[in-house]
Amino acid sequence: MPDTVPRPPPLELSADGWKRFEFDWKNYLVAAELTKKSSAVKVAILLSVCGPEAQDRFKSFTWNEDNDACDIDKVMKKFEECTPVENTTVERFKFNSRQQKPGEPIKEYVAELRRLAVTCKFENISSDDIVNQLIWDKIVVGLPDATLCTRLLEEGSEITLNKAIQMIACSEQVRLQCTVLDSKDSTYPVAGVPAVKRSDFEKKKKYKRSDEGNCLYCGGMKHAKLVCPAKNRRSHKCKKLGHYGKVCRSKFSESSKEVKQKISSTRVLAINGIDRKSAVTCMYKIRGTEINFLVDCGAEVNVMPVALYIQLTGDKHLQKVDRSNCSSLQAFGGNDVHTKGTVKLNLEDASGSHQAVFHVTEADDDPILGLSSSVSLGLVSFGNKVDVRQSSHLVSSLVPLMQTCPSSKEEVYHCYKDVFSDDKVGDFNVYHHVKVDTNVHPVIHAQRRVPEPIRPAVKAKLDELVAKKVIETVFEATDWVSSLVVVPKKDGNFRALMEHCRRKKIKVNRDKLQYKVPEVSYMGxxxxxxxxxxxxxxxxxxxxxxxxxxxxxxxxxxxxxxxxxxxxxxxxxxxxxxxxxxxxxxxxxxxxxxxxxxxxxxxxxxxxxILRYYDPRIDVVLQCDASQYGLGAALIQDGKPVAYASRAMTSTEKNYAQIEKELLAIVFATQRFDQYIYGLSAVEVHTDHKPLEAILRKSINDSANRRIQRMLLRLQRYNLCVKYVPGRELWIADTLSRKLPCPRLKPGAFAIKLAEHELAIDLAVTAECLQKYGTTSSQDSELQAVVVAILSGDWSMPAVAEYTPVKSELSTDGVLVFKGARLVVPRTLRSRVLQQLHAAHMGIEATRRRARESVFWPGLNGHIKDMVSRCSTCAAVQPSQAREPMLSHEVPVVPWTKVGMDFFEWNRQKYLVITDYTSNWFEAKKFKSTSASSLVRECRVQFARHGVPLQIVAYSGTQFLSRTFHKFAEEWNFEVVTSSPYHHQSNGKAENAVHTIKKLLSKSEMSNTGPLLAILEWRNTPSEATGTSPTQKLFGRRCRTPLPVSTGLLMPVSS
CATH class of the missing domain: 3.30.70 (Alpha-Beta Plaits)
Known part of the structure; x- marks a missing residue:
């Protein structure tokens, strides 16, 4: 390979980086004469020049075949898949947004456009679709909403023109609706009050509002910041990067004309259109005319409409108005209220004349007295109680903050003359449609006799109702005739209307007004x-x-x-x-x-x-108690009763245990007084049953009794704090539920008393087993005496002496007896239940923990100890000397994330054991062959049932060290940790599980019982350290066994 050919630069894992590298790589292969090299050599050269980032990415690739990693084409394809997919819309957006820079030559500008056009894929656009593509590109470039533009670009190349138009139209409709809502909340017409001087913050808000729809950095149409042309430009105003000088905020200032028009202002509470029933008004005379003013403590000036001013003064041309102060005032909501000027007027009342300055406004509303005038006139005071004006013409409304009440009946009649009317009938100003059921047949009642002494009064009242057009006379036959029932009232009238209010136009009877009297009779x-x-x-x-x-x-x-x-x-x-x-x-x-x-x-x-009145500001105490037949409760405030409540128990509730009855009394009290206690931050509940304190502090899931769980659920909506109070101090609730002498129930009454077998049905046993327990219990004289004691409350009988310490927890359905959710086993069935408890041949404490979940009888712990101590099977397999404890592994929180595995032999047969470090759950499987393939096959079965662990701890056997098992670990994504050779103790969890399984198998063989039931009982037994069983830790629930157990214990519980 010639050394003179430069190598390509390292690969950047981006869309542009991959294209550049691919181009350089192909040229490099040709220039260096490497095209004829083998594929494996090309891959090696590629990895040597692509850089560390690409090399790390190559290591993360997964291949279908081992040879794929040496195929240069497949390697190049893998790298191409790692690069981001190009968004055609974004690329075209860059192309359309690219503008020629100042001083940039045209040839360079065209070359840049051609470079950008390469990724736009214009060549893929068909002639039929060119128009839609150009429109789509124009929409993206010209869209003023930057947020919506970002949403469209996130859709990628999959978005169509129709879908984009639909999204933009929907956004415009929502924005229009929001504008309508905003304008509805802020455009109330208001009475004239001056405007507040604007702060610097409001100036910035105004400046920002003026630029809505434009880019804050370049001043053009709004677009994304990443493509803004001013992104790398420097402002000539502040010399900072990122924006043009024309939009630089450092030059923003207001003109002196704008500043000059700003004046100080106040809040406005008097808004036109708001219900005036809570407004404060007062009456003053101006030039002999009574004017009703609105008192507004939030306004700092007085306001008078120009129409009212002209009516009072006759000054049509406003010659007496001082026009030197004609500033535009701003009211609440931002609306401007224009003024004509100010004028001084004299306000007259019984105490004299007072001068006030009013702003004459163009608003058509009530005149307003502002804060300053209200204080000077004595209408408002600070730090003291409100001074109620005694003059009836001065006070004309009632408000929560200024309780101005009439002082006598005569004043009430004077203020509400139109309400107290005897010659008119109220008018509701609404239409009522009377619906008639056509399926009802008409009836005609016979006329009732009217006594002679009251006949004239009845005739006069009927004539009055006819005159008022409440009723009318009928002269022809009718299908409906109702009889007249006359009920004389104490005042001799037969009909009276209750006062509602003047606004509803309801007329009331003046003679029935009870005003400012010390006592009132109402509804009994x-x-x-x-x-x-x-x-x-x-x-x-x-x-x-x-x-x-x-x-x-x-x-x-x-x-x-x-x-x-x-x-x-x-x-x-x-x-x-x-x-x-x-x-x-x-x-x-x-x-x-x-x-x-x-x-x-x-x-x-x-x-x-006499009961005191309820005050929500005072702490509430609930006293609750339950007797043998009833429930009682009292609502107490400051040691005085607000209300009493009591009710009798149903036939089923009488069979409850005493602790359940006491909790039922709390439920009854909270529901009866719900309107008083719901929503309070704390409600103190007094009870004379101390165990309820601990029960209501615990979680609902900690209670195995489903009846108690349901009652606790009903109390969740209240913030209760239960406090134990001795019965001698719980005087009110004790009186509420005090038991009267009543005949003792006889055993023969149980046959006719069929209560709801709620707890019996809750037992997870078959119908035949339940019937057997019921028959045996009914024949057990001791349990029948306990049933009598529960129902009668008499525990003085000698036969129930052993049950007296737990009498508050005992309940019955008439036949069976329960201690909480545990079944009280009859004497004749106790030996059989003991055998079921010891089916797994566990120790004394483990067997006791197993029994505490399901059954009970007096002396149960002693019976378990005697049985386990005499068990020959347990004695035969008991170890002679305990081993020295070793350091344990770290136990994870999540079950089945760390498991131990080991092979063992028992009775010349091979077994595989898999145990969970968190829950102690184990699985044992008999193996014919201990090969690696058999191990992998069984692991797949177990992992499909319980999930794939994160880590497996196993001994250093050939099965766990084989290539087959490690390949399986890579495919299923878990780690394999093996123990040191000749030190199998480091796999102690699996060794302990092997020891447990061998004991269970040996004991089952010696007792001639199957090992599966023993394994089930072992998995369901709570451990001494945690108090929970392996099934509870792994599955979040208990597994059902032949023992009678409450269904509530079998329900899943979230961790």
């Missing part, structure tokens, strides 16, 4: 300064009720009493005997117990306490 309640209490008329009606003789009267009594439930602390418990009569299949027999309950309820009504 009496509102007093001390709080709220039931209406005495409501109480007297309940107290005088006779004992109900049938279900209809009993329902009416209970419904009436429930209306006052917020005042009655223990209504649900007291009325329990009465509500028992409402159940189906219960005969209505009024006994002494019902009579006693009836009288106690009426006594509660007569002693109803």
């Amino acid at each position: 309640h009496r509102l007093t300064p001390q709080g709220m209490e039931p209406d005495p008329n409501k109480i007297s009606g309940i107290v005088n009720m006779p004992a109900p003789g049938d279900l209809t009267h009993l329902r009416g009594f209970l419904c009436t009493v429930n209306f006052l439930a917020r005042y009655l602390p223990k209504l649900a418990t007291v009325s329990e005997p009465l509500r028992q009569l409402l159940k189906k299949n219960v005969p209505y027999v009024w006994s002494d117990a019902h009579e006693k309950s009836f009288n106690v309820v009426k006594e509660l009504v007569t002693r109803a306490p």
Whole structure:
């Protein structure tokens, strides 16, 4: 190869760089007489001249065949694929945007255009498509929206002219709609108020707005910054690169004329078109004429429309107006309000005359009193309470910031004469369409008799309604006739209209106005300064009720009493005997117990306490408690009750464990008082059940009881802080749920009491197994005594003494008993369950951890210890001496990212073990041949099931060191780490898994049981260190076994 031929420059991996290199490379091959060399030699020469960047890229190439790396054509094609694809649209944009530079010769300019035209691919355009291509190029060059231009260029050469037109039209439509919305928000006509002096920031904004649509760097049509002709030009103003002098901001300044027109200004709160119901107005006289002024604390000047000024003064030519101050004022929203000048006027009221300066404006709006005049007139004060003016002509509106209320009934009548009208009927100014159901058949009611004493009053009222055209007389037959029901009111009238407001044109009855009275009766309640209490008329009606003789009267009594439930602390418990009569299949027999309950309820009504008013600014405390039959709650603020709530439990809820009942009381309280506590940053909940503190602090997934999980989910919308309070201090909630003496339930009642078997259905067992547990439990006298104790609350029986320490966690469905989500096993089935727990022949603690997830009975831990200690199989395979612990590998966080592998032999058969470093899960497979191909085949099966690990740790056997296995590792993208020869302890994870599997196989063989069930039980047993099983770590759930277990434990849990 001649040394005189220069080598091509190194390859730059870009579109232009690759084209230059390809051109130089082909010339170099010819000049150096290398065209006849072999393909492998050419590849070697190419790599020696292409540079380090291209050499690194060559190493990353993947080949279909090993010989492809020596084929010069395929190597060149690979490099070509690495270069960016040219965007024809961008290249044509550069071509069309290229302009002749000052002083550039025409020949150089044409040569540059020809160079740019090479990448534009003009030769590929057909004659039919030339027009569309030219239009498309012109659109890209002339598009003023730089953002939209960038979007079009990002589409590449795939975009068509029609698609581009559609995108641009859509953008224009959106921009037009946004302009309409912006103008709608900022063009309110406003009353005249002066404009604010503009800051430097606003000057910059104005300058920027003046250049919208133009490039900020060259001043031409807007385009991308990368193709701006001023990109490398220097400004002759500031001598900086990147822009022309004509757009240089350093020369921007305002003319003295513009500065001269700027004046100081204020905010405007009085905007035309806004609802004036919250505006403050006041009345003053000017030259004997009363004028209603709008008080605007945000305006610094007073404003008066020119029409009103001419009406008051008669000065049509504005001769008395000082025109020396005719500046254009700017109001809120940026609108200009032109003034005619200023004028001084005298404002007169009862306290005297006050002079004020007004700006006479062309705006047609209410006159405004600004901040300065409002303060001098005493309408507004700072740092003190608002001074309410007593003069009725001075105050004509109510506002949140200035509560100017009338002081007497007479003043109310004076201010609202048009509302208190007896000769007119209100007009809503709307049309109401009455929809008639044609499927309803007409009815004709018989006329009701009207007592003689009130007949004249009824006749007078009917005549009044006819005169007001509320009703009309009908002289012909009609299909519809309704009877007239006359209900006399305390004032002797038969119809009254409630006051809404003057704007709605609703007429009210003057005689019914209760204004500034200390107590008001409303809807069965009496509102007093001390709080709220039931209406005495409501109480007297309940107290005088006779004992109900049938279900209809009993329902009416209970419904009436429930209306006052917020005042009655223990209504649900007291009325329990009465509500028992409402159940189906219960005969209505009024006994002494019902009579006693009836009288106690009426006594509660007569002693109803006074409730304080709710204040959202005061901290809220919820007191919750659950008795054997009812739930109680109280809403407390400052130690005083705001509301009481109580309800009876359903037949299913009575079977709940006590901890579930207490949590149910909290759920009931939060839902009953949702309108008071939702949205509060913190709500303190008092309960006399201490375990609830820990339960509500934990995650929902930490609770295995699905019933508790559902109740916790219902509490997620509130910010609760549960605090334990002893029952003796929880006086209100304890009263709410206090248990009355009631007959003890007999065991025979369970047959007719069919509760919802919620927990029984939740067990992951077959129907036959569930029936077997139910039959055995019903025949177990000890468990039946526990069921009676749960339902009655009496734990004094000797038969249930062993269950008393856990009585708060016990629940029943009438037959089965549960401790949380764990099934209480009958005595006759306990030996069988112990055998199932020890199926994997694990140790004492591991078996106990397994049992804690599914079953319970008193003394379970001791029974497990005795059984494991006496197990001959476990004793036979127990190691004689424990080995010295070794340093462990780094354990990854993600399961199945690091696995160990090893071959072992048991009973003259070969096995492969694969174990996960994170979850301790292992897989064991029997092998006929331990060749590398068999190993790869099994790894593919396991990896398809669990995923491909990042790293495999194995012993240094020939299978793991073979070319076949390493090629498999490269294809499936994982790393292989082998242990040192004769030091298999470094693969300790796999060695430990081999030891575990051999123990399980040996114990299964000695006990004549299959090894698969033992492996399943081992995988489901929680470890002592983490408290979770291998199945939970790997799959995020437990696997079902023959043991009865709650379905909630089998549900997946996210890590």
